[in-house]
Amino acid sequence: xxxxxxxxxxxxxxxxxYGMFIAxxxxxLTFSVLTNGVFMSPRNISNLINSMGYxxxxxxxxxxxxxxxxxxxxxxxxxxxxxxxxxxxxxxxxLPVWLVIPMVLIMGSLVGLFNGFLVAxxxxxxxxxxxxxxxxxxxxxxxxxxxxxxxIVPNASFNAIGNGFIPDINILPGYHLITLLVGAVSIVLFVxxxxxxxxxKIKYNFEIMSMPIFIxxxxxxxxxxAYVTRILSMYNGLSWTVVIVLVTVALYHFMTTKTxxxxxxxxxxxxxxxxxxxxxxxxxxxxxxxxxMSMLxxxxxxLYTSRLQSATxxxxxxxxxxAIAAAYVGGVSAAGxxxxxxxxxxxxxxxxxxxxxxxxxxxxxSGQYMIRGAILVxxxxxxxxxxxxx
Amino acid sequence: MxxxxxxxxxxxxxxxxxxxxxxxxxxxxxxxxKALDNVNFKVKRGEIHCLVGExxxxxxxxxxxxxxxxxxxxxxxxxxxxxxxxxxxGIQDSEKAGIAIIxxxxxxxxxxxxxxxxxxxHEIQKRGLIDWNETxxxxxxxxxxxxxxxxxxxxxxxxxxxxxxxVEIAKAFSKNIDLLILDEPTAALNDDDSENLMELLKxxxxxxxxxxxxxxxxxxxINIADTVTVLRDGQTICSLDAAKGEVTExxxxxxxxxxxxxxxxxxxxxxxxxxxxxEIKNLNAHDHVSGRDILKNINLNVRKxxxxxxxxxxxxxxxxxxxxxxxxxxxxxxxxxxxxxxKPVNFNHSGDAIKAGLAYVTEDRKREGLxxxxxxxxxxxxxxxxxxxxxxxxxxxKEITVATHYKDSLTIKTPSIxxxxxxxxxxxxxxxxxGKWLFTEPKVLILDEPTxxxxxxxxxxxxxxxxxxxxxxxxxIMISSELPEVMGMSDRIYVMSEGQITGEMDAADATQxxxxxxxxxx
Numbered sequence: 001x002x003x004x005x006x007x008x009x010x011x012x013x014x015x016x017x018y019g020m021f022i023a024x025x026x027x028x029l030t031f032s033v034l035t036n037g038v039f040m041s042p043r044n045i046s047n048l049i050n051s052m053g054y055x056x057x058x059x060x061x062x063x064x065x066x067x068x069x070x071x072x073x074x075x076x077x078x079x080x081x082x083x084x085x086x087x088x089x090x091x092x093x094x095l096p097v098w099l100v101i102p103m104v105l106i107m108g109s110l111v112g113l114f115n116g117f118l119v120a121x122x123x124x125x126x127x128x129x130x131x132x133x134x135x136x137x138x139x140x141x142x143x144x145x146x147x148x149x150x151x152i153v154p155n156a157s158f159n160a161i162g163n164g165f166i167p168d169i170n171i172l173p174g175y176h177l178i179t180l181l182v183g184a185v186s187i188v189l190f191v192x193x194x195x196x197x198x199x200x201k202i203k204y205n206f207e208i209m210s211m212p213i214f215i216x217x218x219x220x221x222x223x224x225x226a227y228v229t230r231i232l233s234m235y236n237g238l239s240w241t242v243v244i245v246l247v248t249v250a251l252y253h254f255m256t257t258k259t260x261x262x263x264x265x266x267x268x269x270x271x272x273x274x275x276x277x278x279x280x281x282x283x284x285x286x287x288x289x290x291x292x293m294s295m296l297x298x299x300x301x302x303l304y305t306s307r308l309q310s311a312t313x314x315x316x317x318x319x320x321x322x323a324i325a326a327a328y329v330g331g332v333s334a335a336g337x338x339x340x341x342x343x344x345x346x347x348x349x350x351x352x353x354x355x356x357x358x359x360x361x362x363x364x365x366s367g368q369y370m371i372r373g374a375i376l377v378x379x380x381x382x383x384x385x386x387x388x389x390x
Numbered sequence: 391m392x393x394x395x396x397x398x399x400x401x402x403x404x405x406x407x408x409x410x411x412x413x414x415x416x417x418x419x420x421x422x423x424k425a426l427d428n429v430n431f432k433v434k435r436g437e438i439h440c441l442v443g444e445x446x447x448x449x450x451x452x453x454x455x456x457x458x459x460x461x462x463x464x465x466x467x468x469x470x471x472x473x474x475x476x477x478x479x480g481i482q483d484s485e486k487a488g489i490a491i492i493x494x495x496x497x498x499x500x501x502x503x504x505x506x507x508x509x510x511x512h513e514i515q516k517r518g519l520i521d522w523n524e525t526x527x528x529x530x531x532x533x534x535x536x537x538x539x540x541x542x543x544x545x546x547x548x549x550x551x552x553x554x555x556x557v558e559i560a561k562a563f564s565k566n567i568d569l570l571i572l573d574e575p576t577a578a579l580n581d582d583d584s585e586n587l588m589e590l591l592k593x594x595x596x597x598x599x600x601x602x603x604x605x606x607x608x609x610x611x612i613n614i615a616d617t618v619t620v621l622r623d624g625q626t627i628c629s630l631d632a633a634k635g636e637v638t639e640x641x642x643x644x645x646x647x648x649x650x651x652x653x654x655x656x657x658x659x660x661x662x663x664x665x666x667x668x669e670i671k672n673l674n675a676h677d678h679v680s681g682r683d684i685l686k687n688i689n690l691n692v693r694k695x696x697x698x699x700x701x702x703x704x705x706x707x708x709x710x711x712x713x714x715x716x717x718x719x720x721x722x723x724x725x726x727x728x729x730x731x732x733k734p735v736n737f738n739h740s741g742d743a744i745k746a747g748l749a750y751v752t753e754d755r756k757r758e759g760l761x762x763x764x765x766x767x768x769x770x771x772x773x774x775x776x777x778x779x780x781x782x783x784x785x786x787x788k789e790i791t792v793a794t795h796y797k798d799s800l801t802i803k804t805p806s807i808x809x810x811x812x813x814x815x816x817x818x819x820x821x822x823x824x825g826k827w828l829f830t831e832p833k834v835l836i837l838d839e840p841t842x843x844x845x846x847x848x849x850x851x852x853x854x855x856x857x858x859x860x861x862x863x864x865x866x867i868m869i870s871s872e873l874p875e876v877m878g879m880s881d882r883i884y885v886m887s888e889g890q891i892t893g894e895m896d897a898a899d900a901t902q903x904x905x906x907x908x909x910x911x912x
Binding site for chain 1: 716717719739740741743744745750752757758759760761762763764768771772773775776779782783784786787790794806808826
């Protein structure tokens with residue numbers, strides 16, 4: 001097989017996985033041209049990535065919910081409500097940040113456990129559970145902010161979560177050195193892990209890419225990481241939001257691909273009856289997935305409150321739909337059993353890029369919604385078509 | 391007499407018996423299987439014609455050809471209705487021609503009323519609006535015709551299965567039919583309802599309605615049929631005439647099973663069995679969904695190194711028995727005791743059963759056995775993933791070794807263990823199913839229709855695997871509808887009918903006639 005035909009078959013086989021990157025690339029290129037390069041400026045990229053954090057963590061959780069063939073509409077206002085709770089605990093009860101964050105995350109998990117119970121034990125459709133939760137938490141948010149209106153959070157360390165950047169040693173003028181170092185370390189780690197995986201495949205006689213293509217792939221992704229970290233380091237460097245999102249994605253990626261629990265989740269999504277007969281406790285998996293979703297909603301609420309430095313009465317509006325859209329754009333299948341958390345985060349990035357680009361171009365919000373809707377449908381059409389062709 | 395007038399005479403002779411339906415030399419192939427092989431099937435006008443045969447003999451396929459489910463062109467041969475060759479593209483065409491088919495699984499909508507169901511799909515309309523008054527009046531007439539005394543405004547879900555069946559027939563009559571086909575109409579009915587239905591068919595006969603009935607219950611067939619056609623392995627074996635006294639139980643059984651067991655079963659050294667591995671005592675089960683008692687007082691045991699066959703017809707309760715033993719995933723109400731190696735056990739879900747050493751290769755591997763969108767490796771490891779993991783993290787190297795081991799030892803033909811399982815052939819999917827359960831290292835393996843839908847070569851391999859497992863001291867319960875398979879592979883055979891065990895015998899004493907007799911007790 002020569003290189004071109006190999007490249008073609010690889011592209012064909014992975015058209016869904018690569019399609020999203022290509023789409024992202026086209027979107028970024030288009031906006032760069034249309035905005036005379038402002039779109040790709042360090043400041044804009046940094047803002048773009050930081051502003052999608054609270055949707056990205058929701059999209060991660062939503063991926064698993066959709067994989068097990070459910071949906072959770074309650075997460076938007078749950079995020080808003082728990083963000084307000086965090087603000088109240090900080091300002092009215094004067095609790096320290098290190099205590100408030102785990103408290104709020106635990107509250108989120110408990111709400112999710114309850115949702116999971118309604119879905120798994122009482123067989124209430126998840127759509128209905130989510131819809132009810134949406135109303136309840138919207139009311140709860142209004143109740144929580146009723147007395148004071150918007151709750152301003154003056155806590156600097158809490159606000160750093162959504163606005164701060166990782167510290168730096170100022171040696172290299174114009175660049176954020178630690179960020180560059182993080183980028184360099186990631187590239188090294190990535191290359192080492194890829195080589196390891198390749199050697200395992202060789203050991204078991206699995207199909208592998210030919211060496212030149214493999215090197216080209218490594219080079220391309222390393223370049224991407226390098227490029228993004230360079231851009232970020234030219235502004236303020238890595239933000240805490242990005243660190244939190246990356247850690248969350250890494251944990252969930254590990255969980256879904258390497259652990260028994262992850263396998264069980266995808267087995268339940270792929271065929272619930274076969275999973276149950278294989279000894280998997282489908283109810284427990286459902287509890288876990290809903291609890292994890294709501295815990296991430298709590299995290300989303302913390303990120304959002306921190307970013308605004310306040311809890312508002314409308315926080316969380318439509319978060320759930322943005323997260324669902326990100327998951328679908330990211331290749332999660334509504335039929336269940338298929339979808340990666342990394343894909344959903346890329347999906348969130350695609351949607352955030354659209355918003356950012358259109359904002360720069362001065363497109364009004366009416367036009368923006370319509371374009372985002374169209375992109376969602378196009379992404380899913382693309383996904384369904386490439387899936388059917390198999 | 392010259393040749394032409396001779397020809398004319400034969401034509402006249404043929405037309406003296408009035409056939410409403412003639413199916414001529416029907417052949418229908420599925421990939422790898424000839425479901426119907428040159429089948430001839432003739433139905434006289436105004437008779438009740440029963441179609442019998444073992445599971446998989448081709449009865450349902452023949453009726454699907456007749457009703458247009460398999461459209462014209464997907465089979466060879468002719469369907470002649472009222473003297474005209476038909477070519478149906480779908481059920482709508484056959485309905486227009488006056489054929490109605492009523493399936494075993496009723497196609498009524500539970501939430502709608504009787505009259506809405508009867509006219510569903512061909513509502514009585516007046517200027518584009520449904521004329522409900524006319525609908526109700528017509529429904530009453532139709533219900534009278536099928537002797538069903540219910541208010542047409544009753545929701546279907548409030549009626550029992552027997553009455554629902556009658557509504558189905560009323561629905562068929564609303565379409566002006568003259569050929570009624572019933573596919574195992576009494577399978578889900580109790581004795582009274584069955585009797586009612588038989589009486590109705592006889593009365594309809596006097597009105598000139600022709601019926602074709604598929605049934606497994608031989609007594610019913612003997613009681614009602616004017617003619618019986620026997621199918622076996624996709625071929626017409628014979629057509630028996632009741633008027634000539636040809637329809638007897640012996641004749642039916644002999645023609646249904648009359649196939650020699652050839653040597654497709656690999657030999658196994660029969661040795662002394664070990665102790666009892668699994669014992670079931672007085673097991674009863676009730677299904678809330680259908681509202682039926684699906685298992686009645688089941689007593690069964692299997693020893694180490696023994697293959698116990700469970701024979702019976704579809705709907706006898708064999709799969710339900712497997713579910714009830716294997717952690718009850720369908721949430722039946724169950725009473726009775728289960729003992730593993732002499733100790734009483736209680737399984738709350740399938741995971742408990744697996745831990746105790748039970749494994750269940752399901753009948754429907756696509757729906758309940760495998761995760762079709764995942765690869766061979768993941769499917770093999772799924773039921774015992776914890777054995778491959780350390781603190782919840784899967785050891786992929788170990789997993790690959792295990793999957794490769796089963797791929798080789800069960801000769802699963804796949805390009806790699808990373809192949810998506812939906813892309814494999816039925817036989818190889820079945821081997822993956824078996825491999826998945828062997829990896830749980832079970833003491834008792836339940837195989838439910840282990841060779842359904844797979845070719846002869848793969849069957850032989852599955853049988854060889856069974857023998858190997860028995861030699862290693864495993865116990866196997868094999869549920870199968872294929873009598874030769876049950877007799878060829880088992881040491882001991884249980885026969886089930888209508889949720890009960892109606893017979894138990896040593897395989898050495900078993901004959902196909904004996905089993906079939908016990909399986910058709912009603």
